[in-house]
């Protein structure tokens with residue numbers, strides 16, 4: 497396949513460039529903070545590259561939120577013994593140079609590159625534990641799709657990491673269903689960076705493989721908001737699947753969702769670029785999530801049950817410890833929209849939230865309201881600019 501072949505060439509080139517240089521004086525040490533489904537795949541990707549690229553230490557440390565398996569063994573011990581995350585990514589070898597570490601402070605203590613990849617609701621607690629424990633020259637990247645809402649307004653996860661730990665934080669988002677990348681099927685991702693292009697290029701080198709093509713754009717908020725907001729649209733897509741509405745309806749939800757994603761992103765952060773929505777983190781992630789993601793899957797079950805079983809209950813039963821981001825993100829978005837008086841401008845986001853808390857039935861996702869034609873007028877609205 498042409499793109500993969502191109503990626504292969506690029507990879508060789510970047511290895512040659514690195515190998516052609518003198519051995520770097522200091523090699524970067526990478527720690528992955530998180531070890532769920534995507535955290536484990538990210539560790540595998542990175543570990544395959546640190547072995548090849550001389551500017552990185554071979555070992556990749558992966559922080560594991562410790563749990564006891566039904567066998568009575570600790571998850572981190574089993575990962576180190578089998579080289580597999582038997583709970584969150586069974587059947588896939590991570591690479592012998594991945595070391596699971598259940599001690600958070602110990603896992604990060606020597607790292608100069610931190611990869612944050614946990615469900616978004618745990619990040620603040622993790623950062624509190626790390627405050628004052630990070631070395632000065634550390635760079636971070638967040639693979640986390642989600643946001644926090646503070647009294648001052650919305651706070652993206654990369655900003656939370658920067659504010660709490662005093663370190664620069666890029667983001668990596670994309671059409672990245674973890675199990676497919678674990679099986680080394682070709683896909684793409686987008687790194688978002690603020691100012692330092694060299695740092696972004698270093699992250700690209702660390703992640704890129706012949707089957708995982710990564711490019712960088714200077715738009716942290718745009719990339720992160722794409723990854724965050726698509727999870728709410730995915731809930732809408734799952735609801736229409738559960739209502740057996742068919743492809744046209746799902747395409748309509750995706751189109752309306754994309755428009756709301758772009759409009760809300762620009763309202764929250766006017767610097768967000770339109771072009772970002774055409775990268776992997778934008779339209780491609782929206783499509784893959786609405787076709788094959790966990791948010792879609794659980795929302796489908798919610799609609800099939802007529803809203804009688806809660807999202808929490810279905811998540812626990814269907815995902816076995818993996819976490820949904822779309823429902824909590826819908827709530828967080830709603831808080832932002834309500835406080836700003838924007839709910840009427842975003843009927844899809846608002847409806848998904850109201851369905852998720854049981855205020856409306858699942859069928860409300862396709863009930864057209866004559867008096868709310870806002871899908872079409874949001875860009876003309878005075879507050880849009």
Ligand SMILES: NC(=O)c1ccc[n+]([C@@H]2O[C@H](COP(=O)([O-])OP(=O)(O)OC[C@H]3O[C@@H](n4cnc5c(N)ncnc54)[C@H](O)[C@@H]3O)[C@@H](O)[C@H]2O)c1
Pocket residue numbers: 530531532533534535536560561562584613614615616618639640641642672673674675817818819820821
């Ligand atoms: N899985 C995917 O396909 C995928 C792809 C791209 C991005 N993401 C994003 O990556 C992020 C992480 O998702 P994931 O799929 O790796 O995780 P996951 O949903 O598979 O697993 C949940 C993780 O949370 C951990 N956890 C549970 N309680 C915790 C606590 N109190 N404190 C800290 N950790 C705790 C579990 O140990 C587990 O590692 C999310 O923001 C998600 O949206 C996921």
Ligand SMILES: O=P(O)(O)OC[C@H](O)CO
Pocket residue numbers: 641670671672673674727730781784785788789790791792820821
């Ligand atoms: O399985 P989901 O719905 O959490 O989505 C996974 C990824 O974000 C897709 O890129």
